[in-house]
Amino acid sequence: MALLTHFNRRAKAETETGLGTNVNYNGGRFFNKDGSANIEMRGMNFFSRFNVYHTLLSLPNWKFLFIIMLAFIGINLVFAGVYLMIGLEHLAGLTATTNSEKFGEAFFFSAQTFTTVGYGRINPIGFATSFTASLEALVGLMSFALITGLLYGRFARPRAYIKYSKNALFTPFRGGTAFMFRIVPYTKNFLVNVEAKVTMSMQILDDDGMMKNKFFNLPLDIAKANSLISNWTIVHIINEESPFYNLSKEDIDNANAEILILIQGFDESFANTVISRGSYVASEFVYGAKFLPMYHPNETNTHTILELDKLDAYEEMKLPTT
Numbered sequence: 001m002a003l004l005t006h007f008n009r010r011a012k013a014e015t016e017t018g019l020g021t022n023v024n025y026n027g028g029r030f031f032n033k034d035g036s037a038n039i040e041m042r043g044m045n046f047f048s049r050f051n052v053y054h055t056l057l058s059l060p061n062w063k064f065l066f067i068i069m070l071a072f073i074g075i076n077l078v079f080a081g082v083y084l085m086i087g088l089e090h091l092a093g094l095t096a097t098t099n100s101e102k103f104g105e106a107f108f109f110s111a112q113t114f115t116t117v118g119y120g121r122i123n124p125i126g127f128a129t130s131f132t133a134s135l136e137a138l139v140g141l142m143s144f145a146l147i148t149g150l151l152y153g154r155f156a157r158p159r160a161y162i163k164y165s166k167n168a169l170f171t172p173f174r175g176g177t178a179f180m181f182r183i184v185p186y187t188k189n190f191l192v193n194v195e196a197k198v199t200m201s202m203q204i205l206d207d208d209g210m211m212k213n214k215f216f217n218l219p220l221d222i223a224k225a226n227s228l229i230s231n232w233t234i235v236h237i238i239n240e241e242s243p244f245y246n247l248s249k250e251d252i253d254n255a256n257a258e259i260l261i262l263i264q265g266f267d268e269s270f271a272n273t274v275i276s277r278g279s280y281v282a283s284e285f286v287y288g289a290k291f292l293p294m295y296h297p298n299e300t301n302t303h304t305i306l307e308l309d310k311l312d313a314y315e316e317m318k319l320p321t322t
Contacts, residue, residue, distance in 0.1 A: 036277075294311065
């Protein structure tokens with residue numbers, strides 16, 4: 001108890017985080033490994049919370065393409081059914097004889113109308129069929145305009161292409177100990193004016209004797225970089241002002257420590273500010289280790305080789321004793 005309550009006397013907690021301080025109101029880590037919020041929303045109708053545009057922009061590629069294909073098939077099935085209701089005798093040029101073949105002809109006529117291909121073998125006869133075909137052509141034009149916008153939005157959306165090391169390390173550093181993790185850009189969307197902000201959450205005893213979530217800003221050895229074209233090891237020096245000071249691995253584990261990371265920079269390619277979030281929990285900390293170099297000169301000593309697959313590579317090192 002004494003070990004946990006020392007935070008109140010030594011380190012200033014940041015309470016304006018929006019993440020809540022009552023331990024009983026939170027479950028699991030605050031942020032997932034990919035930086036997304038670990039929150040499941042309930043208490044409101046799904047369709048009231050559903051944002052179609054945001055969802056379609058953020059879906060994985062295969063899910064997005066699956067939804068587009070499903071919508072294409074569904075719309076054509078609906079219009080094929082309408083043509084069947086009106087009567088296939090109002091579609092000139094049909095060669096089908098069985099009911100299944102007739103439905104197939106109606107479906108593919110719908111697809112041709114929807115995409116404005118119009119091969120010409122089948123054509124509508126009468127007002128009802130012609131009106132339906134015209135309406136479907138309009139729906140098709142609007143649908144493809146919408147899909148084109150979504151494809152462009154997904155393709156051109158500013159994004160921070162940054163990967164985080166799998167583990168965060170407690171490492172010998174300048175005669176003492178430091179807490180560090182590593183990031184690297186994995187495309188050629190290089191960032192400038194990059195800033196890192198790191199916050200630690202711990203569950204500790206408050207003055208009233210209740211267990212609370214407390215948040216502490218971790219001062220960084222270097223918090224800003226003019227550009228990010230190679231890996232960057234972000235370092236928090238553990239000294240008397242650090243929340244980690246004099247804490248053992250057991251203390252950190254018992255406090256359910258979590259490191260919350262915000263990386264912000266300006267992407268020259270998109271001419272826009274991009275943001276990346278990350279998180280480490282106590283089970284992802286490694287005590288007594290040092291990251292191995294990720295880059296080296298090439299064979300002719302004219303270029304620098306950056307080994308992205310070495311982002312997580314480290315070697316064990318003994319921590320200094322105090």
